[in-house]
Amino acid sequence: MSLVRASDVAYEQLRQEIIDWVLKPGTLLGEIETAERIGVSRTPIREALARLAAEGLVAASGRTAIVAPLSHKHVVELFELREALETQAARLAARRRDPERFAALLTEFRRGPEEGQPLDGRRPYFLSSELDSAIDEAADSRYLRSALEDIRGQIARVRFHARSNADRLSQATFEHTQIVEAILEGDEVFAAQVTAVHLRNSLADVLGSLPG
Structure with missing residues (x-):
């Protein structure tokens, strides 16, 4: 080696x-x-x-x-930065999107579990990562992408304690669907707004589940 x-x-x-x-x-x-x-x-x-x-x-x-320690203050500051970066990325993605890619993502987000099958808690996180990649590529901003990549490890660590909340997973999937729809329609303002709502709801969920 x-x-x-x-x-x-x-x-x-x-x-x-x-x-x-x-x-x-x-x-x-x-x-x-x-x-x-x-x-x-x-x-x-x-x-x-x-x-x-x-x-x-x-x-x-x-x-x-x-x-690194992970206090509530640290999480709040991380999400404040995340909101600033991700709302701008969503705006740019709506402006420069590849409709075919976002149409395929929309189909995946709208597809629920098979009849009689429980919700797969891993699937929303996989789709979330796919959406992140699609937005990064569509936004086509090297500096914005670099800034987001710098904090994604911290975001993934914070997300870990929200994974067991089935209600939040379902709500987050709905919010992601709205983001994809807005980007697909080229609506920059709505794409940024629904991204901000999603992140604020995620922050509230994380703060409620983070170990003391």
Whole structure:
């Protein structure tokens, strides 16, 4: 395994463990212990931790690194930034959209579970990621996309504790459907408005489910 590859492996594993709350906020990430657990040397771990710190998932002070704390204030500030970025991305996507791609997404969002089958809690998050990608590409703004990518790891970590809320999953799917419809119709104003409503509802849900 090359040094670069080892660093990528360490980064991906630690990032996923943080997002999935396997590594909880405040967990100490010692280089030696983490390297032994993942099965790489300390240098790739150091590089991976630096990347995670740049994303806001790890807090580092000197040689000490911990999983970044996640307070209610931090979540509110994250969603304030997210709303500013994502409403603008939705406006641009409505302006520059590929109708065929958003029409296909609309079909997927409108398709409910098979008759007699329970709601698949993973599907809304998969479709949400697909929508993010479609909006990023349609908006066609490198700086906006870069800013969004910088916070998506933190967003994914916050989302984890809202996944068990079936009512919210259904409501979020409806909100996503409205966003896709607005973009498909080229309605920039409505696309931004429904995106803002979706994010404010998501924030309220997350704050109600976040561990104290």
